[in-house]
Amino acid sequence: MGLSLNLNEAVQICIFDLRRGQHEGQELDKILFFFPMEFPFSAQLSVIGLCEGIITFTRIFSPDAACEVIEAERHSYVFYEAEADIWMVLIMEKSKDNESDWRFDALRGILKEVHYLFMMFHGSLRALLEKQPSGELARSRLYPFVIDYLTDFYVGKKLQLPSFRDSLRERGTVQMLSVSREVAIEVQSLVTVLGSLCVGNTTCKSVILFHDLLVSTTLSPEDTTNIYTYAVLRLIPHALSSGTNTWSYLLKGTSATSAAAGFTATTGSVSDGSQQSSSDASSAGQDQRNSVPRPLQREKWFKGKDGFLTTDIWGAEVGSLVSVLPTVWLRETEENMNLCIYQHKNLTIVILIPACSLINEQGLSLAKQQLVENAYHKIINVEEKLSRGWGGENAYHVSGYRYLIVDGDRHISRASPPGKVTTLAKDSLLTLNRVREEIDFEKMRAQRTNPEHEKDFEVCIRAKNNAWVISKVTRGKELHMVLEKANETLLYATETVEKFSNRYCEGAFSSN
Template identity: 25%
Template sequence: MSTSSRKERERPPPPPLQLCILDTRRGQQEGQEAEKVLAFYPKATAADDSTSVVGLFLATNAFCSIFSQDEHCEAMHAENSLWVSHQGEPCIWLLLVAQKGFVGPHIRDAALVDILKRMHSVTRLLYGSVQRLLSADPSGAAAEEALSRVLQRWGDQLSSNKGRSELHNPLSMGEALPLLPLSRPLFAGVQVLMNRLLVAQIGGTVPVVGALLLHEHWCVWSTLNRADTAALHSFASAAMMPAAQAAAHPSLTKRITASLRWREEGKSGSGSILDWRSWRVFPSRYVMFQDSAAAGDKEPEELPKLFLQEGDEQCRVLGLRAGESLLVLLLAERSTASAELLTGLSEVALPLLRPIAQSTAAELSDAKQWHIQGYRYVYENKMLQAVRASPGVKASTLSRESQALTHAVRLQLDSQCMQGDAEVIVRGENDCWVVAKRLASHTIAVVLEGRGQENLPDAAKTADLFIEAHFEGLLE
């Protein structure tokens, strides 16, 4: 047996999931290629292995550019792996490499690209642009420390049972924003709350520059633009909301810890702003960041900084909990958590926030988490970056053949050969029809399994009646 073949057999299999952020401007000299890698997941990956992954990606990308100089190749399917990339900034790339046995045979490229886009948006929210990190420290050490936290959070989440279940779910909401439809009375109440916050004077100034209201994982309302709303929702869902839920329901702590696969032991956080255990809910109901160096039950005066509108505007963040709702407040950059500020904000927000939380819980209970009996569906408004879908537990009741068919139909609707308004209707086994439509910025897929639809016109009519009844105006 040759030495080379023995080495091949001794080489361990690649990790099921790899994430990378790289800068193509760095490491131009031979022997310095590792400098291109700003952060890599798993973090323990050897430098030679991470450099090899990046080198293969860049070589493939350069080859593909010969055929299409205007568009980058976002996805590459190898025999056993799937490579997906996104250029977040000039010369800054995000890369995801997954083994096909890990992501399953039907994962959509667009869903994985969305993951990379959201990773980058959260990075900009927490640290500003990657270029800003490199300008502050050209060595790349500061960028590696910050970016590794983001990759660790997404890598651990995707590798968890819950994360893999979402990847395999044919009706997954993925990285889209789960926007909660509101009744008119609740809509009016939320608007009153937000308006009062944005004009409230406390200590002679107006401290609130923006706000986001969440209920469980749903986005109820936001005063921010679409991109900042999506990024802030991802961040709050990863860090602030789990802390609020653990404080309200202590029995959830072990479940949250297990689902996010944090490796550190003990009750204290790691000091990372993305670690939910570094956030505390104080008796005042405020959800505040407290790094590992802080001690005691006193509310910290220093509030973490966020970067809005692509790093041009900076602000401070804290949360306020009421029931299952979390109000994320963005304050002027120079704000500190003084007693006067916290008391003033509570007096403005809590009298309205408490009944809003109760009303939202009641409406969500009546809606049964938007499950519509007899149907499985996913709807996305790309303009609002908002989505509604059947709960994952309901999607899992579909047969494997129907799940595979739904994946394939959504993939077809994503394909470049179907531009503009489009419709795909396919029949599979188990008396299953999948009807998918794209109309302007709206897309919807409806699964009709075991409903006795005999032919294509019947299936199309049933899907249209469903859409008209539950998504008013979508077909107009």
């Protein structure tokens, strides 16, 4: 295609509403977010105008399937319709080397993740736009949230989004910790106690993590993924430590806080400039920006002497120094829940208390007291048993294999540790990335043809460096594997995968 834009930044991200700004002189109203923020409005409108044209044009030929990817000469465009007529677009500049080989479904996963997290803390964008039609409320929440999210992708001063080197990772899933039957009984006993903490007829929900692996959850898979993602990003001991990197697949290098630091000075002009509102509305918008909670800011959660994590992200109650209780919204039950987080060594317990049962800080204090009285010894017991059987970051490494297993129905994945993946040759990762891209396309096409039927796929390719790259999809599960030492025959590679499937996947990917 001949599409190209004269842009100096390697990455642009825009969020816009097709229902807004349709009249002359009001075009800026459709812009809800744009990165980089220092782009002039004329450039922002050019980018969004091109994206809107692509969406409109592709709908002529495919009215029921939204546009997802457009490959231009100099840029790749990844589209995601987050809500009805509210689009998120990620634009990546191509480079001459193959470091710009991306898997577009992985890039779209970034857009999905930031939207899901945003909804968990702020609700839907459409609801915010309906609450304040000027759009200032939505913008005042979007700008700091997305900018804070992007800081995790900075390495130095450079924004690095997932490339072919991340082919053995799957965003939007959780990684489970396997436990013995004895430990599982202890964990279930603890979960039962946690569920009985609330006063009255309400019931608490919980998510338990050990290091950055999920131990237990009482939430739906989708809500579990969101809470788990946030916990790994900001709540587990590694995330609480200043400037410490973790081996978690969710964290990306050293974050650059400079991008978020420029938000206060920049977003005012962006938001105010995109409005044709009165001075009163502008003043109200400024007040909103000053009081907007920023749950993705780094180093804003602290562990107290009592083991509970505290934060002032949500501000303080009027006329009081007491912090406002952190609140999240669950998609499955459409409930507002208060977060109460307890940490003992490497065990992190996220307790979600129905907001209706906590009228004030006294209610939270009562719940904390109940936790200490009823669950403290169980927490110590579970942490000790998990630590005794903990094998470190290579606990699930299978010697000789580099792999990724995904259970899409349950939002669960298991993969080789990143440290082991880095031992793979560049050609191996490039080949795997391209194979996964083809698998993504086939799954998408099968879903459109017959959404109720799950189609099985199997691909086995010999890479340039003689490594075998194998991908299998069956009954909602996926296996992606690289065998660099199986440089003999296809039969040898196939038998090696069969052994892995029978031993570690309960035969889910075996031919028999």
